[in-house]
Amino acid sequence: xxxxxxxxxxxxxxxxxxxxxxxxxxxxxxxxxxxxxxxxxxxxxxxxxxxxxxxxxxxxxxxxxxxxxxxxxxxxxxxxxxxxxxxxxxxxxxxxxxxxxxxxxxxxxxxxxxxxxxxxxxxxxxxxxxxxxxxxxxxxxxxxxxxxxxxxxxxxxxxxxxxxxxxxxxxxxxxxxxxxxxxxxxxxx
Numbered sequence: 001x002x003x004x005x006x007x008x009x010x011x012x013x014x015x016x017x018x019x020x021x022x023x024x025x026x027x028x029x030x031x032x033x034x035x036x037x038x039x040x041x042x043x044x045x046x047x048x049x050x051x052x053x054x055x056x057x058x059x060x061x062x063x064x065x066x067x068x069x070x071x072x073x074x075x076x077x078x079x080x081x082x083x084x085x086x087x088x089x090x091x092x093x094x095x096x097x098x099x100x101x102x103x104x105x106x107x108x109x110x111x112x113x114x115x116x117x118x119x120x121x122x123x124x125x126x127x128x129x130x131x132x133x134x135x136x137x138x139x140x141x142x143x144x145x146x147x148x149x150x151x152x153x154x155x156x157x158x159x160x161x162x163x164x165x166x167x168x169x170x171x172x173x174x175x176x177x178x179x180x181x182x183x184x185x186x187x188x189x
Contacts, residue, residue: 012074013074021077022076023074023076025037029070030070038077039056040056040083041053042055042083044068052065052067053065053068054066054091054092063086104143104163104166108138108151109134109135110137110158111132111158111159112132114158117154118137122139148169151166152170
């Protein structure tokens, strides 16, 4: 048992936020590298379908975003901290998350059966109702692996109308997924 664990114990980031208690954890970066971090948590941020902790990182001596799913062995430290004033215009989620030059406009249609999903993910002001009880919405996302997984997660409740190349790519991926589930598990037919 480490000193931080003995002093504070395991915790959820929201609990540490509420108590202005520092946290320490092992962080697994996108490239797989693991580092130890001690952070003064400021807020939780939802980006797409993932939650992030925004806080002051002692190791980097600056504010950073940490994806919660990449935080391992989270410990609430005994040490507390005093929150600094944050310049609202410079917060990383207020701009630059999806810079227009890095994104692709995607036009989605949600069926009447899937309209609740559209309402869960998008602001009502962005949704254009159709005469069949569904919605059409235009969203802007980077075209990457996450986008295809996000779109496929809607199953048949949503359909990509534009752009055509994303629509075709989704069809190819869906066909490969369907082929995986033909026959017995583990490829034994």
